[in-house]
Amino acid sequence: MTSPFCPEGDRGCLRLVLAVPFALLTVIAAFFCRAAVTTHPSGSWDRDAYTGIVLSCVLAIGAAGAAVLLWVLPSVRRVMPVWWVGPVLLIAIIAGARWVTST
Template sequence: MPRTPRPTGPDDGRRANRVLAVPVTLLTLVTAFFCWAALVTRPAGPWDDGAYAGIAVACLVALVAATGALGLWLLSRRALGWAWAAPALILAAVAAVRWASIA
């Protein structure tokens, strides 16, 4: 018995890919939070190793979350577009610059 083909149209597969917009958005929000935490944390002086470690960890978590958001975006880039990836890219750059500035 022959299979009936699925209907194809301009929206074929895009609805399923838009489901990935939720985790991309959540990971971008996590990236923004840890980026903010890294930016507002100020060490009391050069001896404040705890603050420097906190900044480094916040930057690392921000970069990991941004990488996850960009990875999910790559899976559905046809449906989501560049506007979904831009915030994660910008926040990853901010986290990388902040991490490099504490060294």
């Protein structure tokens, strides 16, 4: 159903405008998740590597959470289907799992 305030022709532009911050947050989350997954401590004494892993996980989960919060807004949900959230949630799950296994 199309409301009179959002003609069907405008949805393409609105989707593009809303996709930019969502995609940027997804890329940021993926970057930090990759950093967390590819960082390997040299031993149990390597506290700097463990700190870097935890920091990368926190930043990945934070960026993914911001993307999900952006998608939860009703105006965004109307033009962006639910599958947009899938990759971000997967990144957050991977970062959370890495965080748990790194300690």
